[in-house]
Amino acid sequence: MIPLAIPDISGNEGRYLQDCVTTGMVSSVGPFVTCLEKQIGKASGFLTDPQAHAVATSSGTTGLHVALVSVGVRQGDLVIAPSLTFIATANAIAHAGATPWLMDVDATTWTLDPHALVECLNLETDRDSMGVLRRRSCGRRVSGIMPVYTMGHPPDMAALVELAQDYGLPVIADCAAALGALINGAPIAGHGADLSVFSFNGNKTVTSGGGGGVVGSDATLIARLRHLTTTARVGAAYDHDAVGFNYRMTNIQAAVGCAQMERLEDFLAAKKRISAIYAAAFEDLSSTTPFPKASNVESAHWLAGLFLTDPKINPGYVRDALRQQGIDVRPFWKPVHLQLPYAEAPRGPLVVTETIWDRIMPLPCSTALTKEDQDFVINAVRGVLSSA
């Protein structure tokens, strides 16, 4: 099988891991954790004292969870999120005791649609006598907005943040696969989310085996979040001032992450190149379009592939035919509102989400994908589509 997206761990990973063993620094403090936090902060655009703006966590999901808790999301709340996302977005909201209020994505970027958001907020929420924003039909407090950088492509953060400010809601961006993404040439730090969360899971562009990172411009909020990830311990004795979490990244994970981050620019360039090659190779096929790319952004191009525009083409047929040729093609994220645990979650209209999700077809795009393998995939796709 030509895999969908596997890590390239051919840099300093082994050396840094050996260093963990040699020094005995394997656990949740250690120099690699500090190093990775600095690297995450810098890559997000926090150039002065980057570590004050970044916390490494045990996964993207735990990073999202603690981010929600640290901006005040609590039991019984609603948090607005797109239905088109990996289920971890919704799970983090549920772990915080809240419920996702699922909204549609924009047809041109596949990210949370500001128009859908303004409709729901304008028509379906009220302020109670205490000034708390509530969804009228159920009375639940609305306490945050969680846009998702779909496959590394930034949402319309300017519009979303303006709306969030109008309604006094914090923005926690799920940037899981978006390290390196730019809006108007600037990295994630400048786009107004209170907190932005990355994943370093094995299938992402940069991996630490498993892990995550949270960044934000408010150093006080970041310090609070760091405190919550480390059991909210105060001082050297067993004193804790809140219900904290054990969500810190270990030095072992960070050792891999640091070695990966040294090659971030190369990995991003490879992803971008692979994406451009697919786009050019399928340009003449009227039944497909490439993945979206807004003009003012640089996507992190986590996944590359094609979108099946022709409703007569059965995506399941295409996937099966490609898998038979040894190409790892799988269905893309099944939207959250179609998942059993979220069957009752409130939702707005989801017309775009329902139309597109099953027609999104990521193709093999590991950073180390060879020219030969990509050509093989391209020819196979063209063959299958001509007979589909």
Ligand SMILES: *Cc1c(COP(=O)(O)O)cnc(C)c1O
């Ligand atoms: C990968 C991913 C996550 C989860 O990250 P983990 O590190 O696997 O917990 C969350 N949201 C999105 C959009 C993702 O792609």
